[in-house]
């Protein structure tokens with residue numbers, strides 16, 4: 320195991336209280352929530368309590384929360400059903416989305432021949448909303464799919480403004496909020512977001528479970544067919560312990576949100592200070608002017624030769640430090656990240672960039688370990 324885990328945008332350590340909750344549910348509530356006997360009904364209560372908890376934490380209604388196996392599934396489902404069942408003829412998205420959106424959009428174009436338009440990106444990798452307004456001036460049934468927080472740069476989209484723009488143009492708005500749920504507050508009842516997706520393992524919950532917020536009375540259809548689970552939206556026996564773990568994790572995240580944000584922000588400032596001292600000339604990818612990048616993600620370009628790019632992660636790993644280069648699925652590969660490719664000038668793409676992503680479990684010692692390991696590269 321790594322001594323300093325600084326890759327929290329890839330996944331997070333499961334909170335001990337979440338593990339305890341899951342173990343409790345696995346041993347006490349093993350019933351199938353669809354069974355009508357008491358054992359089944361008990362499991363159903365756990366499931367529906369979790370749904371209510373999650374809904375209340377993001378100010379949604381319980382019926383608007385659909386459990387899925389992960390963020391990827393939730394993104395696939397919403398985009399696919401918007402095309403197939405809601406008959407959108409155009410998707411507006413961005414080239415900086417996570418692959419679960421990027422590749423689904425490409426598939427929808429291939430399968431259904433819909434039009435796909437990509438909104439221009441700002442230097443931090445977030446969508447340029449002025450360009451979105453322009454694209455939406457064409458009157459075509461449209462789904463806009465834009466992520467809230469970019470998993471590689473920490474660029475933040477103003478989803479309230481994006482939602483208003485979509486609403487005014489009569490377009491549906493989906494936001495992949497996998498990196499932000501549990502880390503900022505949401506008030507979905509009073510927002511113009513039609514669909515939002517989240518994943519438990521990004522907020523100290525278990526892997527293999529996520530959820531979609533689908534605004535009530537939106538006639539999506541299932542992607543997975545079978546039984547009547549999740550009101551027929553998502554067939555398959557529910558992973559009750561995973562769902563209970565996710566609800567507990569979200570509850571814990573919101574209970575300590577302010578303190579955690581403060582702690583993580585101070586660690587980030589310490590990291591930037593140490594980089595300034597030890598690596599003058601380093602750069603924060605995506606930073607320009609007064610742009611505020613998300614508090615737990617920092618993507619840096621180091622003033623080191625390109626020959627170090629391929630080995631840097633391996634070297635840090637050997638020293639006990641876990642960070643990521645670009646997005647998780649590309650860790651260890653020397654293929655440049657698709658997001659950095661979009662926002663960096665050509666001569667910087669091959670240089671060593673690292674994504675350092677923090678959680679409230681991190682300490683100053685973790686940062687010191689990283690800096691010492693980087694000095695030895």
Ligand code: PLP
Nearest residue numbers: 389390391417470495497498518
């Ligand atoms: N969207 C974003 C922005 C992500 O960062 C990730 C995971 O890295 C996903 C979607 C996919 O989530 P999951 O791992 O639950 O499939």
